[in-house]
Amino acid sequence: MSIIIENLTKTYQNDGLSIRAVRDANLTIEPGEFIVLLGPSGGGKSTFLNLLGGMDRPTSGSVHFNGFALESATEEQLARFRREKIGFVFQFYNLLPALNAVENVMLPLMARSVPLSQAKERATSILVSMGLQDRLSHVPSKLSGGEQQRVAIARAIVHQPELVVADEPTGDLDSVTSQEIINLMHDLNTSRGITFVVATHNLAWRERAHRIIEIRDGILSY
Amino acid sequence: MASSVIEQVNKIRTVTVFLLKDLVRDRWRTTITVLNLLVFICCYFCLAALARAASAYGDGGNTKSSLMILQSNVFDPADSIITQDMLLAAREYQPDLVSAVSPVIFRFVKIENQLVQLRAVPRQDLQPVFRLDLDSGNWPQQRNELMLGKGTAIMTGWETGRQITVFGREYRISGIVNSPGTKYSSIWMDIDEAEQLFATSGIYQFLWLNITPGVDADEAASILQNDPRLGNGNQVYYVDHLYEQYASALNDVAGTSSVLVFLCLLAVMIGTYGNVYLTLSERSREFTILRAVGYSPKTVRWILTGRSLAQLVIAFLGGWLLSLLILDYLSGKFPIIVHSILVVLRITPFIFFAGLGLAVLFSWLGVMLSTLKETRAGVHSMMER
Numbered sequence: 001m002s003i004i005i006e007n008l009t010k011t012y013q014n015d016g017l018s019i020r021a022v023r024d025a026n027l028t029i030e031p032g033e034f035i036v037l038l039g040p041s042g043g044g045k046s047t048f049l050n051l052l053g054g055m056d057r058p059t060s061g062s063v064h065f066n067g068f069a070l071e072s073a074t075e076e077q078l079a080r081f082r083r084e085k086i087g088f089v090f091q092f093y094n095l096l097p098a099l100n101a102v103e104n105v106m107l108p109l110m111a112r113s114v115p116l117s118q119a120k121e122r123a124t125s126i127l128v129s130m131g132l133q134d135r136l137s138h139v140p141s142k143l144s145g146g147e148q149q150r151v152a153i154a155r156a157i158v159h160q161p162e163l164v165v166a167d168e169p170t171g172d173l174d175s176v177t178s179q180e181i182i183n184l185m186h187d188l189n190t191s192r193g194i195t196f197v198v199a200t201h202n203l204a205w206r207e208r209a210h211r212i213i214e215i216r217d218g219i220l221s222y
Numbered sequence: 223m224a225s226s227v228i229e230q231v232n233k234i235r236t237v238t239v240f241l242l243k244d245l246v247r248d249r250w251r252t253t254i255t256v257l258n259l260l261v262f263i264c265c266y267f268c269l270a271a272l273a274r275a276a277s278a279y280g281d282g283g284n285t286k287s288s289l290m291i292l293q294s295n296v297f298d299p300a301d302s303i304i305t306q307d308m309l310l311a312a313r314e315y316q317p318d319l320v321s322a323v324s325p326v327i328f329r330f331v332k333i334e335n336q337l338v339q340l341r342a343v344p345r346q347d348l349q350p351v352f353r354l355d356l357d358s359g360n361w362p363q364q365r366n367e368l369m370l371g372k373g374t375a376i377m378t379g380w381e382t383g384r385q386i387t388v389f390g391r392e393y394r395i396s397g398i399v400n401s402p403g404t405k406y407s408s409i410w411m412d413i414d415e416a417e418q419l420f421a422t423s424g425i426y427q428f429l430w431l432n433i434t435p436g437v438d439a440d441e442a443a444s445i446l447q448n449d450p451r452l453g454n455g456n457q458v459y460y461v462d463h464l465y466e467q468y469a470s471a472l473n474d475v476a477g478t479s480s481v482l483v484f485l486c487l488l489a490v491m492i493g494t495y496g497n498v499y500l501t502l503s504e505r506s507r508e509f510t511i512l513r514a515v516g517y518s519p520k521t522v523r524w525i526l527t528g529r530s531l532a533q534l535v536i537a538f539l540g541g542w543l544l545s546l547l548i549l550d551y552l553s554g555k556f557p558i559i560v561h562s563i564l565v566v567l568r569i570t571p572f573i574f575f576a577g578l579g580l581a582v583l584f585s586w587l588g589v590m591l592s593t594l595k596e597t598r599a600g601v602h603s604m605m606e607r
Contacts, residue, residue: 050601050602055514055600055601055602055605056600056601056602057600075518075519075597075598075600076518076519076520078600078601079513079516079517079518079519079521080516080518082514082515082516082601083515083516083517084516086516088514088515094507094511094514095511096508096511096512097247097508098243098244098247098248098508099243103243107512107515108515108516110236110239110240111236111512111515111516111517111521112516113228113229113230113232113233113236114232115232116232116235116236116239155515
């Protein structure tokens with residue numbers, strides 16, 4: 001896997017003002033890396049992750065993921081890219097309220113047309129490995145914040161993506177639960193070789209990172 | 223090829239599972255949407271049945287094999303006066319121009335609170351001249367026996383063997399007959415009995431004439447009309463002329479109903495559009511999550527389409543059942559009778575399947591219109607909403 005980011009820029013128009021959320025970013029991400037993006041709110045962390053994960057399009061520059069140019073892909077191609085290569089973890093979990101834990105984790109597999117029985121088996125297995133064996137049939141509203149985030153992480157890795165991008169994954173959790181989540185993601189990185197890019201304010205992530213990148217006013221600094 | 227089919231089957235299963243769970247979870251909105259669609263679909267069925275009945279009203283009686291002679295300028299045929307002399311004059315045209323001539327006494331009478339058409343004719347002419355088909359029971363053998371047109375039987379609920387009282391006299395229904403046009407809804411009485419009952423003699427309301435096979439009907443009508451003994455003060459009609467007049471009045475109803483039928487189906491489209499639009503607005507986060515984890519805009523549209531079609535099918539079946547109950551109730555309590563002819567409202571298989579097809583098409587259009595913007599939107603722009 002290789003991710004090459006060149007001269008990546010994202011400008012938003014807001015009330016007639018141009019806001020450059022990311023400016024001329026250049027970065028190469030190696031397989032198995034655990035990268036932590038640190039920076040203040042509004043510094044461009046989330047925008048950078050969205051561009052990296054194919055959820056947004058750059059104003060200029062490029063993101064090449066194994067040679068696949070995200071900036072020129074159609075919405076259908078980007079959807080395929082996300083379901084095959086990327087896992088997302090959000091600050092507020094973003095689980096579907098109608099579905100239970102297993103079904104939420106099955107979602108990326110179902111998007112890839114994995115047969116339901118296989119998808120259920122894989123989702124259950126991964127949730128059990130995360131210690132959620134007693135919460136499999138619980139809907140999100142019946143789970144604690146830490147449990148919901150673990151379900152969200154399970155959903156992000158169940159389809160064996162090459163890259164997981166996590167936007168403030170511990171932003172809504174207390175310090176003990178945050179540490180559990182940090183440990184969990186680190187274990188996944190070391191045991192499964194999944195590449196992680198985590199945007200956070202939480203300095204506790206620093207000790208787990210292979211690389212720490214600061215982003216401020218849209219500018220990456222290493 | 224095989225793997226592609228399997229992939230498609232899995233995708234359909236996935237979408238089905240998802241949308242069923244979603245419909246159950248969102249049951250209140252589902253219920254409201256289904257009820258909303260059900261009302262329009264119910265209106266569609268009732269109006270389509272009315273349009274069909276109004277169109278069918280003009281069918282079946284349109285023949286040129288028989289004529290009738292009726293006094294000119296009478297609004298109600300019961301007011302027409304045709305004399306014995308005219309009957310004899312008409313019979314002079316037998317057999318070259320007409321094969322049969324039969325007098326008819328015609329009245330609207332109220333029997334057991336039911337307003338019905340009474341036609342009194344020579345008993346022996348019922349089948350050969352008036353071409354009635356026996357539906358059940360027997361042809362009348364005695365003067366106190368009546369035949370019931372099938373339309374009247376349906377309208378009144380009277381059956382063979384029943385005794386009814388007409389102007390204080392008891393009569394027995396000996397059979398039920400079927401025939402097209404205005405004859406469909408008549409009570410048939412022996413003419414001698416009617417003359418006694420109504421205290422008349424040699425006075426009829428119209429003459430019925432069957433044209434001799436091979437004779438040009440228009441020419442025969444013209445000859446009879448130009449005979450001063452018959453045409454003076456009278457009008458020679460094709461027998462179903464009156465029926466055609468009634469039918470043309472109902473054609474307007476058919477036209478209006480058809481427009482309303484279309485509007486009902488259009489309302490299904492607008493209802494679906496509104497429902498999907500609201501769903502997308504209120505639950506945009508959930509659809510954004512689906513997009514974020516890799517569901518394509520097309521798949522999300524399929525989910526919304528499936529959701530809308532599931533609601534539509536439930537509403538359609540519910541609307542159909544409700545319409546059957548309504549039409550059944552109306553036909554019993556408030557039958558539609560036009561000039562003594564029962565207008566039967568019926569939901570035919572054509573109405574059912576054409577309605578289902580069009581409703582599905584309009585519903586699909588509703589989904590397409592409401593998701594046009596969504597399919598072009600990127601995930602990030604959806605997140606920002």
